[in-house]
Amino acid sequence: MVMKKKPKLEEEEVHRVAQFLLINSEAIRGNHFNGSLSLIYFLFEYSRFFEKEDYSLFAFEHFETVLKQELSKIDKNSYDSYSGLAEIGWSLMKFIEEGYFESDDLEEILSMIDKIVFYEVEMLSRTSFELIYLPQLLFLGVYLEERSNLLVSHNDYLLETKEYLLISFFEIGTNIGNIPIENKELLKLCRLFYKNGMSNVIISHFCIEGLKKIEELLPSNNDSNVGHNLFDNLKTDSIEIVDYLYKNKKGMEDRSLKKLILLGIRMINYNKIKKNKSFESYLEEFNSNPRSNEKAFI
Numbered sequence: 001m002v003m004k005k006k007p008k009l010e011e012e013e014v015h016r017v018a019q020f021l022l023i024n025s026e027a028i029r030g031n032h033f034n035g036s037l038s039l040i041y042f043l044f045e046y047s048r049f050f051e052k053e054d055y056s057l058f059a060f061e062h063f064e065t066v067l068k069q070e071l072s073k074i075d076k077n078s079y080d081s082y083s084g085l086a087e088i089g090w091s092l093m094k095f096i097e098e099g100y101f102e103s104d105d106l107e108e109i110l111s112m113i114d115k116i117v118f119y120e121v122e123m124l125s126r127t128s129f130e131l132i133y134l135p136q137l138l139f140l141g142v143y144l145e146e147r148s149n150l151l152v153s154h155n156d157y158l159l160e161t162k163e164y165l166l167i168s169f170f171e172i173g174t175n176i177g178n179i180p181i182e183n184k185e186l187l188k189l190c191r192l193f194y195k196n197g198m199s200n201v202i203i204s205h206f207c208i209e210g211l212k213k214i215e216e217l218l219p220s221n222n223d224s225n226v227g228h229n230l231f232d233n234l235k236t237d238s239i240e241i242v243d244y245l246y247k248n249k250k251g252m253e254d255r256s257l258k259k260l261i262l263l264g265i266r267m268i269n270y271n272k273i274k275k276n277k278s279f280e281s282y283l284e285e286f287n288s289n290p291r292s293n294e295k296a297f298i
Helices: 009-023 036-050 053-075 082-097 106-126 131-150 155-178 184-197 204-217 230-234 240-246 252-273 279-287
Strands: none
Touching: 009 036, 009 053, 009 252, 036 053, 036 082, 036 252, 053 082, 053 106, 082 106, 082 131, 106 131, 106 155, 131 155, 131 184, 155 184, 155 204, 184 204
């Protein structure tokens, strides 16, 4: 007789988190980063890391449902969150890039989203710009930056995408100086935005100037854990940016589930990087910082 080896505590906990989120997935509100997209990302990552195909199938079906719901709003002219649609389009490109699934309809879907994103960027650039619009414009810019990378072989359509990409970066750069120094989460999100765009020749010069402005407001000495894209930051210990994405005024149940998604993603990352400290101390550290873990959900 061979005694079955007991799984490590961190693996037991992440399995429990995954099962709980799967069962309660319908209670998570919102088809954006502050909701279903983060859940879907977690389930894809969990499925890949622990080789549980059922979770991947559920994530794929859930994402298909989200996509159909939001695209149907375009047909009905009832869309009320353009940056949310950009988040879905960006996530679609990232999910395919990560190899979670393939799609023969990618270009058709993205072309529908493009029209809405182009329109919103143009409207924001023509209005009297206020700081409250900046996160929305950041998400539109993130989408356009990723979209331009995908369109390298579509020269005619790339020109129009480049135009709106440049407009979004110009507006963001113009308004960085208006961000209060105490709003570190937004400044870090802008820094991430510019770092991610450095490899894109279309907007690299905007990125250099933008990073200089942000460095004056918020030195990057203690910002080494920032990832290379929005979902990368869901996997790092630099939790402030993710908390900024998660801010909402929903009910306690929804709020708690979203905290659990975030914890689950960090737990998977913990398994990947195998830090030299106990999981108990890791959880204690995660739960002991009310500034980064609580304020974003109230």
